[in-house]
Amino acid sequence: VSVSPADAILITYAISGPDPLGTAEAIRVEQTIEFPFELAPTWIQEQVVGSIVETNGSEITIAYNPDVTGGDVVQFLNLLWGNVSLFTGVRVVDIAIPDSVLASFPGPRFGVEGLREIFGAPTRPLLCTALKPMGLSAHDLAGYARTLAEAGFDIIKDDHGLANQPWAPWEERIAVVSETVRQVAETTGHRSVYMPTLNVPADRIVDAAHQAKQAGAGALLLLPGVTGFDTMRALAMDEDLALPIMSHPSFLGSHVVNQGQGISHGLLIGMINRLAGADLCIFPNYGGRFSFSPEECRDIQVRCSETVGSIRPSWPSPGGGMTLDRIDEMITFYGNDVTLLIGGALHRGDLGDNARAMVRAVSGR
C-alpha cells in the first residue's frame, strides 16, 4: 500500500455471504471514492481508495489513507460506517488508528483516574443512579436526588428521557436538582454530582451545557445516537465547560444488536464513545432487560480500557435492570474500574435504605 500500514487507518470487517473478497473490494471503493474504480486516476486508485491488507477467512482488513478523514471526527465516522451501513452482512469488528488521526479525538477529559480524584474514590467502583420516573415534578425529583446524595451516590443523573416535559421543565429541573445536590455535598463532604441529560435541541445544546454548569451541575449526560458523536466531542473539548461526560446508548442499538451486521459492541459503545470524549459509557448489562451477552459486555469493557495512543480509559457503566443482589457478581465480572448504574430497583422498598446498602456494598473495595 502507498500509505504504510503503520500510518493507515485499518478497519477489519467480518463479511458474510458467498464472496467476502468481492464485498471487500466494493467496500474499499464505496467508503472512499464511490466512483467506478477503473475510471479513477491511477494515483487515486492507489492512494485514496482503501487497500485490502489482510484476509483471514471472512474477516478482511482494509487500510485507508488517514487523509481520507480530513482530520474530522464526522468524516472518520463516515469512513467507518457511512455507505457500508447500507450493506447487509458486513460488521466492523476491529479498527486501528494512527496517531495522526487520534489527534483529532479528544478522548475522555477525566477518564478513570480523573473521576477517581473527583469522587475521592482511589480504588472502589463508582455509583450512578437515575432520577425517575418521568412524570414527577422537579421538586419531587430533587427530593429523590437529596436522598441519593445523602446516601453517598457519586453521580445522580437524569433519566435519559427527561427532556423539557411539562411535568419537570428543563430549566426548572436543572436549577432545583443542581442546587439540592450541591447543598447535600456541602453538608456531607462527599462530592455527589448531578448530571442533567442534554437531550435538548441541537441549536441549544452548547448553551444548555454551560447553563447546566452555571446552575451547579457537575457532569453531563449525552445521547450521541440522537445528537451525534461529534457534538459530544465538541463538548468534551470545551475548556470553559470541562465537565465529565457520560454517553447513553439511546438510538444506537440497531448498529450493534444484529448478528453479522453493524459495528461490534465494543467498538461502538466502548471505543467510539471513548474517542469522542465519553468519560463513562452506559450499556445494558447482561442478564437485565436487554439483549447483551456477557461476551458483548466484556468486549465493551476491553475497548473502554485498552491502550489507544494517549487516549484515557473510559468507565464502563453497565445498567438496564440492575438489582442490588447483583453487585458482587458485577464487581467480580468487571473489576473495580466500573461505574455501577442502578435505577428503578432502588425504589423497591425504601429508597434511602437501598441507596445506603448500595454505597456500603462498594465502600472499602
Add this chain to the structure above:
Amino acid sequence: VSVSPADAILITYAISGPDPLGTAEAIRVEQTIEFPFELAPTWIQEQVVGSIVETNGSEITIAYNPDVTGGDVVQFLNLLWGNVSLFTGVRVVDIAIPDSVLASFPGPRFGVEGLREIFGAPTRPLLCTALKPMGLSAHDLAGYARTLAEAGFDIIKDDHGLANQPWAPWEERIAVVSETVRQVAETTGHRSVYMPTLNVPADRIVDAAHQAKQAGAGALLLLPGVTGFDTMRALAMDEDLALPIMSHPSFLGSHVVNQGQGISHGLLIGMINRLAGADLCIFPNYGGRFSFSPEECRDIQVRCSETVGSIRPSWPSPGGGMTLDRIDEMITFYGNDVTLLIGGALHRGDLGDNARAMVRAVSGR
C-alpha cells in the same frame, strides 16, 4: 387511554419472538418511565406510560402522551427509537403524529412545489449529480461542475464523503465550485445550484452553512446519521439560511437493513427526514450497489409524499449505482416527482455528452 388516540402519538411495532404482547408491555414502559411499572404512581401509569391500543397479530400499536416529547425533536426520536433500539426483534412500521407534535417539526421549507419553482421545472423530474472522486483538487471538481451545470443539471452536490481533505479543502472547494456554478447559471439562464456537503464538525456546522450560502451555494447536503436529525431541523428552520436541504443516508443503514429489527425504510428515510426538514431524501435505488428492494423504495416514496398535517412533501432521490439506461424505468416506477441522482456512471465515456443525454431524457416530461 387517558390521552385520546386522536391526540396521542401512535407507534406500531412489528414484534417477533414468542410473546409479542409481553414485549409490547415492556416497550410502553421502557420508552417512557424506565421504572418498575407497579411502583409508579397511578396517574403516571395511566398518563405517562404508553398504552397498548391495538393488536393485530404480532403488530402492536402503542399510544403515547404527546407531552412525553416535551415538544422537542430530540426527545421525539428518543421516544421513537431510544432504548427499544437495543431490543432484538422489534421494528417500527408505522407512526401517527398529532398536530400538537407536528408543530415541533418544520418539514421541508421548499418541498416538491418549492423546488419546482426554483428550478423552473413545473412537471419534469429533477436531476442531481455528485462531484467525485475524492482526491481531485477543488479546481478539478469545479471543472466537472462547470460541465454538469452547462449541461443543465439542477443540483450539483459534493460527494457526501468530501469533507476537509487536503486534496480539496472545504473552504477552497466551496468558494471555487460555488463561483463556477454561479457563473454558468448566469450564462445559460438555467438555475443550476451547487450543494456542498455539511460533513463538518458539530461546532462549525451552522457557521459553515452560512458561509456556504455567502459563497454562493444554493442548497445544502446533510448527513443526519452522523450529525443528527435535529441539526438538520435547526438548519431547515434557519430563516437567514432558507436553502433547500438534501439528506444522505450515511450511518443510517443499520436502522433499516435488518429484517425484523429497526425502523421501516419509509419511516426513517422518508418520514423522519421529511419531518426534520429534508426537501430531498437520498436512498439507494433497487437494483444498484445496495440492498434495497423495489418495495422498500416504494415505501420511502410513499412516506415522502403522503399527507401528514401541513408538512410539505419531500423529493425521493434514488441513487447509488444508477445508470443512464435506467432513466425511463425509474421514471415509470417513481413518476415525475423524483430527483434522479446519478454520479459515477456519467464518467463512462464523455461527461458532457452523458450529462446532456440525461438532461434530454427528462426534458419535456
